[in-house]
Amino acid sequence: MGDSHYKILENDKYGRYLVASKDLDSGELIFTDTPFAFGPKPDSPPLCLGCYCPVENTLCSRCGWPVCGAPCEQAPAHAAECQLFAQARVRFQPVDDWTASSPQLDCITPLRLLLAREQDPTRWQQELVAMETHSAARRERPAWRADQVNIADFLVDHCKLGDRFSKELVQQVCGILEVNSVEIPSRGGFSIRAVYPRLAVAAHSCVPNIVHTILQNDYQVQVRAAVPIKSGESLHLCYTHALSPTMLRREFLMESKFFQCDCARCADPTELGTHLSTLKCSKCDNGVILSTNPLDNEAGWQCTDKNCGFKTSGAAMRKMLAVVQAEVDQLDALEPGPAAIEQREATLKKYKSVFHPQHSILLSLKHSLAQLYGRVEGYEIDELPDLVLERKADFCRLMLRVLDVLIPGESRMRGMVLYELHAPIMFIARNEFSAGTITQEKLKERLQEPIKCLEEASRILMREDPQSPEGITGLIAQQSMEQLKASLDAL
Ligand SMILES: [Zn+2]
Ligand SMILES: [Zn+2]
Ligand SMILES: [Zn+2]
Ligand SMILES: [Zn+2]
Structure with a gap:
């Protein structure tokens, strides 16, 4: 294959795998592939x-x-x-x-x-x-x-x-x-x-460095660099849901892809400091509960505070996750409406003292809330009080911090979260200006951030199929950015 962006190598660990054959910029197209x-x-x-x-x-x-x-x-x-x-x-x-x-x-x-x-x-x-x-x-x-x-x-x-x-x-x-x-x-x-025979050659990592986009008319795939990649580095796809906790990712990979993932993220009990698997300790205030060996689902979990000594088994942890996950899955069946927000907030409150604020389960609730606030009846964006706008913005920023580590670079999810983030920042700035708490100069300065969000969101999302929800959001992001810039010029 005479493609100049990647080559296929082979080793014992991955079998065949892809490496970059030149330095790649983030967003750069590496190859396209047609489905067999x-x-x-x-x-x-x-x-x-x-x-x-x-x-x-x-x-x-x-x-x-x-x-x-x-x-x-x-x-x-x-x-x-x-x-x-x-x-x-x-x-x-x-x-x-x-x-x-x-x-x-x-x-x-x-x-x-x-x-x-x-x-x-x-x-x-x-x-x-x-x-x-x-x-x-x-x-x-x-x-x-x-x-x-x-x-x-x-x-x-x-x-x-x-x-x-x-x-x-x-x-x-x-x-x-x-x-x-x-x-x-x-x-x-x-x-x-x-x-996709060529995409399938890409090895797995729980921290991927490529993204793929499917075009809906002929199901072609476009594979791009998500982050800058140096010549000779291997290209990694994430074969599982990248925001699920280590125990569930590894279980899925073993069940459906027949291998034990031992990537740096899986090997680290804190999941590279993101705490997607971490629990709060109910016995003390100083520690958190982490796996003693995340590469073994049977391994025990214990409190990080040496004086506390709280311990539990891997099996108990797995069972607890399944119970709470089933409860959260039921929320996904709710129609987008006020109840979808209120029941998620109630669930967040219920488990606040159990999980680390960035635990995968709480993170997915916060992600859903970030999308729902401003979009459902009774919670329209122009009617949200500043406190709730701040909450929407905080959830988006939390998502972005986690994505920076676990799905770094120009992913669809990043584009969608940036799009969600622009609105609360914009409304808070405008509300403060109307209330007379900031000057017009300050307002102009504050509106630079939502412009940046929309700029990046549209750049990422306009690579998606124009008929897909992400592609449509990309176009809206671009239009909103132009309107916002025009309104700034008119000030
Ligand atoms: Zn049909
Ligand atoms: Zn037929
Ligand atoms: Zn892994
Ligand atoms: Zn403890």
Whole structure:
């Protein structure tokens, strides 16, 4: 591959991995990649196989599988499987509850990968065959058995494709998808999965240095440097949710990617000083509770104050996290409205004495509140008292401090938080000016900060697909910045 921005190396730890082959600026495009295949995630409810919106009782007139309407029957991604299902006379079996997950769609993405292999054998050989599948480890798990029945037996026996694909090949493809695919947003709004052979070569770190953007019309991915990267440094993607605590990140990576992460963040009980996993001590006022060995989920946790001696087990900690997380997940089901704010504030208060203020659970509540204040009925931005505006701004600044360490550089999340931050700062300055507590000169000076927020937010977010929520926010940020600058000039 003659690309001048990166190269592929190989070692024992990562297998194949990517390194920068020149110095890269933050935001610089490193490469683009087209998906080898994309489609529904496992356990999806019935989705349109053209645009991935939820469907109810609408089936393709040719093959009898879910599509939302005539245009999606013609979708290029659906063409090959449509013909195949129609020929084999294998139809989707209607379900009672069209919103419940159904294993029937689990075969679609593996089938698309198998069909893509036939259509592009060269790319399969060059980019897919070498992909890690962790077959030995997968074979030990119940999911292997489910894939064998729902996918391998279904495609080979039921759809009579035995002359084209062996069951071993089907399992290889399931492994490629499980280990290497990434979740991406779709036009229909549901998230789906895709395999990007070059992106998949990037090694994992819990502190990534690259970002990827999906373009929604053809699902191309653009991979950029999030921070300045020196020639020779490796390129790292975060395969898991970067703002979850170490215990949950490592569990997810082991479960779904089959490795024990031992990156600098995982090895540090304080998560590089961000305290995403840290608890307050209920026995003393001096210490906090940290894992004695974050690289071992079974390891005990104890108070940092030597005189306190409070201890608890890894298992107890894991259980407590699960209970509180379930409670927080319920809040995510609330419609954005006054209750969404009030119940989150109540939950924050309830756990204030349990968790460090930057613990992942409290941080995610604060992140949601930063987005809700100013946006829901009864809490409109121009009606918020200064105290609440300050609270919104504080939550945004807290997020930015954590992001600086854990997802450094020009990430989507940073762009969105900066956009949220500009509004309270702007309104506080204007309120103070109207109240006569600051001069016009001071107002002009104070409005430089929201301008900077909008400038950076629009720069980051305008790289996103213009149809995506982030892309739309990027455009709004740019327009707001121009308006704010114009209003300053008019002062
Ligand atoms: Zn559709
Ligand atoms: Zn069809
Ligand atoms: Zn890690
Ligand atoms: Zn203590």
